[in-house]
Amino acid sequence: MIKGEFMGKKTNTANLTNNMIDKLEPSDKAYDVRDSGESGFYIRVYPSGIKTFRYEYRRGKHYTIGRYNKHTFKVAMAREAIGLVRGKVSKGVDPNEEKKQACDLRQEKANQYTFNAFLEQKYKPWYRATHPKTTDATFQVLESNFKPLFGTKPLTAITLEKVEHWRSKEQLERRRVRIKKQGKEKVRVEEPIGAATLNRYIERLSAFLSKAVEYKYLDSNPLIGLKKLKVAEKNRVRFLSEKEFLNLLKALDDREEQLRAKRDKGNAWRKARGYTLYPDLRQQAFVDYLKPMVLISLGSGVRFGSLIRLEWERHVDSEDKDNVILKLTPDIVKTEKGYDVPLDENTSNILIQWYDQTYGSHQGKGWVFPGKKPGSHIANVKKSWNSLLELAGIEDFHWHDQRHDYASQHVMSGTDLYTVMELLGHTDPKMTKKYAHLASEHKIAAAKKLGKRREDILKKADGK
CATH class of the missing domain: 3.30.160.390 (Integrase, DNA-binding domain)
Structure with missing residues (x-):
């Protein structure tokens, strides 16, 4: 009809x-x-x-x-x-009159609550109880970006037009400072704020407003319908060459030896003066967190944010100690569903050694990479990571590039793209397609090796 x-x-x-x-x-x-x-x-x-x-x-x-x-x-x-x-x-x-009265009541309620009041009295208590791991980051975004704009104004003053105007202004005027290497020197570089960053900020404001709707302080979320900024597709695939990989392993060992030698020297000084000695680092498999973190990252492709939030009891299946499985749950990954990552024998052994070394601090239940404060996990390794890269002589290699290296090495070893997609926890095949060219290059290289081998065979035959 x-x-x-x-x-x-x-x-x-x-x-x-x-x-x-x-x-x-x-x-x-x-x-x-x-x-x-x-x-x-x-x-x-x-x-x-x-x-x-x-x-x-x-x-x-x-x-x-x-x-x-x-x-x-x-x-x-x-x-x-x-x-x-x-x-x-x-x-x-009269149903229309009843609806109007309810709307007026919500309007009056919304006018009573300013952005600041709703944030402090309603949103923060709820968010702390339900999202403890992202509390600080979320509040920092809301307070630094939107509090100056809407802080003392009623919730009804937040409109799509005003937020869109703020976003356009931020794109044109806002700059952030990054430290970049130019040759051997580090320089401060100003860059415009990225579209993906602005999208994340507005997503957090929209979630804030949706909660106000749920609590009946607003009739509707004014940001529904605001289109996200288009984000340039990231096709960076940086992986380690064989030489870089060996240099990185050597740098990890050299760093361990440097720290052990430093501890030996310090303990010798303390012993001569009758002071209590620090633990002997030569009796430990690792001097600290960095070597196991790097090796497990290279051997699993797990994102940094997931790696630092691994818990022994929840995420590590070590029933078979030579084939440990990381069971990544939805709360520590970027996807709605979790996924499993089986580790090779070498990476499994590294993780088991780290477990044995740190058992006293976690008793088999806590963080895989505990922080200095009781109950905390490691949050930042930027300084030690950059020092390690400098020691290894490796440039333009970010921590996240270890994930690219993991995927790239799999593809170049003959692993099919569908399996790589599952190992990375990708839900969209397009995300994994950026590694497809490596399979082609690897096949071409293999064909060339075969051709070279046959040439050598023919030369030997001609020589006879």
Whole structure:
């Protein structure tokens, strides 16, 4: 049934069903189709294609029930809502007046709460209880970016137009300072703030406003419909050459020896003066967290944020000590579903050694990489990582590039892209496709090796 069957008739009447409504097409003007069974019940079809259930509860008095959606708001639900409206009308209640009063009450409530008041009194207590791991980062974004703009204003003052204007201004004017290496020197470089960063900031503001809607301080989230900024696709695939890989391993060992020698010297000084000695680092598998973190990162491809939040009891399956499995749960990864990462024998042994060395601080239950404060995990390794790269003579290699290296080495070893996608926890094959060219290059290189081998065989034969 389509729009043409109704247009031109004096009365548009039909038995309203989901299938029939799906087939109604928009016209250049809004039109109504009344239900043949329920008096006063009809659907209005707008030129935009939106279809809204309405109910005429008195002559000339129309009440909007809600927007039709074949998944979330169907005909049966609209009929139930009409029953409630009819009951109110029979008691002398005007549903439109009741809706207006409720709206005015929410408006008054919203005006009573400023951005600051809702943040401090409502949002922060709820967020601390439900999202303890991201509390500081979220509050820092809201307070540094939006508090200066909306702090003392009511929640209703936050509009899509104002937020979009703020975003445009930030894109044009805001700069952030990064430290970059130019040759052997480190220089401060100013860069414009990225689109992805601004998108994250607005996502946090939108979540804040959605909570205000849930608590009935706002009728709706004003940022619904605000399009995200387009983010340039990242195709960086940086992996270690064989030489760089060996240099990195050597630098890890050299760093360990340097720290052990430093501890030996310090203990010799303390012993000569009768002071208590520090633990002998030569009796430990590792001097600190860096070597196991790097080797496990290279051997698993796990993101830094997930790596530092690993817990022995929740995320490490070491039943087979030569084939440990990291069981990454949704709360520590970027995807809605968790995924498993099996480790090779060498990486498994590194993790087991680290477990044995740090057992006293976690008793088999706590963080895999505990921080200095009791109950905390390591949060930042930037200084030690940069020093390690300098010692290894490796440039332009970020911590996250270890994940690229893990995937690249898999592909160049012959692992198919689908398996690599599963190992990385990717949900979209497009994210893994950036490694596809490595498979081609590897095959070409293999073909060249085969050709060279056959040439050598022929030369030997000719020589005979």
